[in-house]
Amino acid sequence: MESLHLAIFTNRLLLQPISLKYKEDIFKEFTAEIATYLYAAPPREIEGTEFFIKQSLQEMEKGENITVVVLKKDSQEFLGCSGIYKVNSKYPQTGIWLKKSAFGQGYGTEVIQALKEWADANLDYEYLRYPVDQENIPSRRIAEKLGGQMFSKYKHTNLSHKVLNVVEYRIFKT
Template structure:
C-alpha cells in the first residue's frame, strides 16, 4: 500500500498524507492553546514545522507511522492533523488535533472513525490506543463513543512543563 499518496474520505472530510503544502497552516494553527493537553509544544519558527513534516514523511516511507492532514472535502480548507503511530504494532496509537475554529463540529470523531475503519481494513492489530488528558473531555468522548476502555492512567510532563494526567484507552476492533 502506498502511504505517501493515501486519501481517506468521509461525508465532510478528506484525510491525506501530510505535505509541505500545509506548513503555513500547521505552523499558524498548532499553537499554545491547541497543545495544552498534548506532549509536544508549538513551534517557535516555521523551520520546526518543516522538520516535523520531513520527519513525518520519513516515518511514513519507513512504514512506521502515518501522518495525515484533515481537510474540509468541499473547500479543501485545512482543519488539523491526525495519524496512526507504530502502525505495525499490535497496539497502534491514534492521534489528532484540530485548529480552534474546527472544534465542536464533530470532526474529531468523524476523523477517528475513518482512521479506525482504514486500520481495520489495512493493518493487523489487537486493539487501537487513544490517549487523552483526563481534563480534556471532548477528546475523551472520542474513544468512549467507539467502545474504548481505560487500560492505563499515568502522569506525563509535556515539553511546555505542564503535568498531564493521561488516560490510555483501548479501542476494540469492530464486532
C-alpha cells in the same frame, strides 16, 4: 502499504498525507492553546514545523507511522492533523488535533472513526491506543463514542514541561 498516496474520505472530510504544502497552516493553527493537552509543543519558528513534516514523511516512507492533514472535502480548508503511530505494532496509537475554529463540530470523532476503519481494513492489530489528558473531555468523548475502554492512567510530561494526567483508552478492532 503505500501510505504516501493515502486518501481517506468521510462524508465531510478528506484525510491525506501531511506535506510541506500545509506548513503555514500547521504553524499558524498549532498554538499553545491547541497544544494544552498534547505531548507536542508548538514550534517558535516555521522551521520547526518543516522539521516535523519532513520527519513525518520519512516515518511514513519507512512504514512506521501515518500522519495526515484533515481537510474539509468540499473547500479543502485545513482543519488539523491526525495519524496512526507504530502501525506495525499490535497496539498502534492514534491522536488528533484540530484548529480552534473546528472545535465542537464532530470532526474529531469523524477523523478517528475513519482512521479506525482504515486500520481495520489494512493493519494487523488488536486495539488502537488513544491517550488523552483526563481534563480533555471532548477528546475523551471521541474514544468513548467509538467504544473505547479506559485501560490505564499515568502522568506524562509534555514538551512544554507540563505534566499531563493521561487516561489511555483502547479502541478494539472490529
